[in-house]
Amino acid sequence: MAILRIRHETVYRYRSPVAFGEHRALLRPRESMDQRTLDYRLEVEPRPARVSWQEDASGNAVVVMNFDRRAPMLRVVATMVVEQTPFDTTHVSLPAAVRTCPFSYPREKMPDLARFIERQQPDAGGAVEAWARRILDETPGRDSWAFLCRMNDAIEGGFSYIRREEEGIQDAAATLRSGRGSCRDFAVLMAEAVRSLGFAARFVSGYLYVPHDESHIRQAGGNTHAWLQVFLPSVGWVDFDPTSGWVGNAGLVRVATVRDPRQAMPLSGSFTGFPGDFLGMSVDVDVTSEGYATPAAWVSMRAAAR
Structure with a gap:
């Protein structure tokens, strides 16, 4: 059994404040017999006017976000702690x-x-x-x-x-x-x-x-x-x-x-503004472990799975 901590940050930047359409995100881990989410947090800037969670036809957790104000940046940060039981x-x-x-x-x-x-x-x-x-x-x-x-x-x-x-x-x-x-x-x-x-x-x-x-x-x-x-x-x-x-x-x-x-798009949505407003996006992901004791032990375990 292992504990994995994950931080996933996505940032969209614009030249001037834009209006955001509905955004949908697939950023929450699935629950199953070998994977369990112990903690989950979602931070969004600017703050959505409405947030709702849904389950799609495949059983994936989807968060739907609606906005009521303009901003020059959209930042979505998901942090989670997942317990995992490796498959033998x-x-x-x-x-x-x-x-x-x-x-x-x-x-x-x-x-x-x-x-x-x-x-x-x-x-x-x-x-x-x-x-x-x-x-x-x-x-x-x-x-x-x-x-x-x-x-x-x-x-x-x-x-x-x-x-x-x-x-x-x-x-x-x-x-x-x-x-x-x-x-x-x-x-x-x-x-x-x-x-x-x-x-x-x-x-x-x-x-x-x-x-x-x-x-x-x-x-x-x-x-x-x-x-x-x-x-x-x-x-x-x-x-x-x-x-x-x-x-x-x-x-x-x-x-x-x-x-x-x-x-399976992690994040999708739209914005209203001028064609040249979009400056780009960045994605930063960090995954750390509390259960896979050492790099050598990790490689040994993975070698057995090949």
């Missing part, structure tokens, strides 16, 4: 019917999983599916769990990570062709690839914790992050992070789980 990847036992791939989910689960199996992007020429089938063919016995781990490793080891600040996500086929992408792009590529073979997958956005002095690990120190979950009978939704090649939830704080990554 060393004792995964799948039912015999799903141990080899391809397989079919139990009939009673299909109404709930169908939209997560459905491809979300076009795959002209079937390149993404062909790539997934090659990895499956290379997996001894076409073992389902081994296949998922092998694909996770293939992206981590065979693609170049780039930090993209611009909005949006590359198509899975574009990431496959270029061999490079951000964490969002890698999550979408793996989700689309496993969906092509009948797995139910969903996109996850949230936060990543990594000790600061482990510089060989991508995104060391903590940041916003994206990965995916795959549903496995008798196990549930399992986290796969193809950016790092890690399996399991250790150090990954889920904020939103969605079918389509466009549904």
